[in-house]
Amino acid sequence: MKAVEVDVIQKIATDLFEAERNATEVDKFVDQYPELDVELGYDIQEALIEKKCKEENTKISGRKLGLTSKAKQEMMGVHEPSYGVLLENMQLNEGEPISIAPLIHPKIEPEIAFIFNKEVKGPSISVTDILDATAYIAPAMEIIDSRYRNFNFTLPDVIADNSSSSRYIFGEKLYKVEDVDLRLMGMVFKKNGEIIATSAGAAVMGHPARAVAWMANKLVERGQTIKPGEIVLSGALSEAFTIEPGDHFSVSFDGIGSLEASFT
Numbered sequence: 001m002k003a004v005e006v007d008v009i010q011k012i013a014t015d016l017f018e019a020e021r022n023a024t025e026v027d028k029f030v031d032q033y034p035e036l037d038v039e040l041g042y043d044i045q046e047a048l049i050e051k052k053c054k055e056e057n058t059k060i061s062g063r064k065l066g067l068t069s070k071a072k073q074e075m076m077g078v079h080e081p082s083y084g085v086l087l088e089n090m091q092l093n094e095g096e097p098i099s100i101a102p103l104i105h106p107k108i109e110p111e112i113a114f115i116f117n118k119e120v121k122g123p124s125i126s127v128t129d130i131l132d133a134t135a136y137i138a139p140a141m142e143i144i145d146s147r148y149r150n151f152n153f154t155l156p157d158v159i160a161d162n163s164s165s166s167r168y169i170f171g172e173k174l175y176k177v178e179d180v181d182l183r184l185m186g187m188v189f190k191k192n193g194e195i196i197a198t199s200a201g202a203a204v205m206g207h208p209a210r211a212v213a214w215m216a217n218k219l220v221e222r223g224q225t226i227k228p229g230e231i232v233l234s235g236a237l238s239e240a241f242t243i244e245p246g247d248h249f250s251v252s253f254d255g256i257g258s259l260e261a262s263f264t
């Protein structure tokens with residue numbers, strides 16, 4: 001890696017780290033750094049995660065997929081998904097009111113969580129390989145909070161910003177993956193008692209495990225794998241919804257129960 005690239009990586013990672021810590025927005029970086037491409041975006045994401053682990057005294061708990069649905073890709077003007085890292089200090093507990101005060105402009109998404117009990121190492125990982133390595137699945141919600149002004153970014157920018165990761169929560173009751181058809185599994189998402197989205201697993205790249213397989217095959221290009229014990233959020237089944245203090249969200253899936261979250 002060239003010295004100038006190392007400087008750019010550290011500079012952008014530090015700006016994103018500070019933006020999150022101070023709950024302030026930054027402008028997307030591609031305008032200032034035309035060399036920012038997907039690869040450099042993942043280099044920055046890695047530097048950011050290393051910094052967060054050190055300064056926040058936390059560690060990696062898993063990964064998340066982003067931009068997996070056609071609708072979301074079109075909305076954001078991108079043509080491929082992204083992934084990000086989940087850290088232990090991003091996990092919330094069911095039943096605890098969640099304060100959005102430390103966040104910039106949080107949004108919430110219904111997702112399916114996969115919990116792995118085997119290592120998954122690309123390349124050539126298929127849907128079957130993912131299902132075979134999955135110990136459990138559970139309903140989940142992801143709180144995303146882009147550090148970019150008005151969620152305005154390009155694919156390399158959002159990758160650098162750890163794919164807008166902020167917080168996550170998943171159901172305490174875990175389910176066996178072979179007991180459901182993840183593709184056809186229906187989902188109802190409610191805000192303050194009213195239905196705001198309905199969907200099915202197939203909204204995530206045709207099959208949620210396909211999104212996870214895509215990620216496993218990308219990770220190996222950077223010498224990384226999904227590790228036993230890690231959780232993977234496989235991508236939103238609907239658009240993301242803005243969270244206001246006092247909001248209550250619930251997600252229900254056919255066959256794997258429901259999950260609730262209240263915000264203050």
Ligand code: OOG
Nearest residue numbers: 066067068163164235236
């Ligand atoms: C990027 C991340 C979105 C998903 O599941 O699509 C995401 C963003 O829209 O800020 O996590």
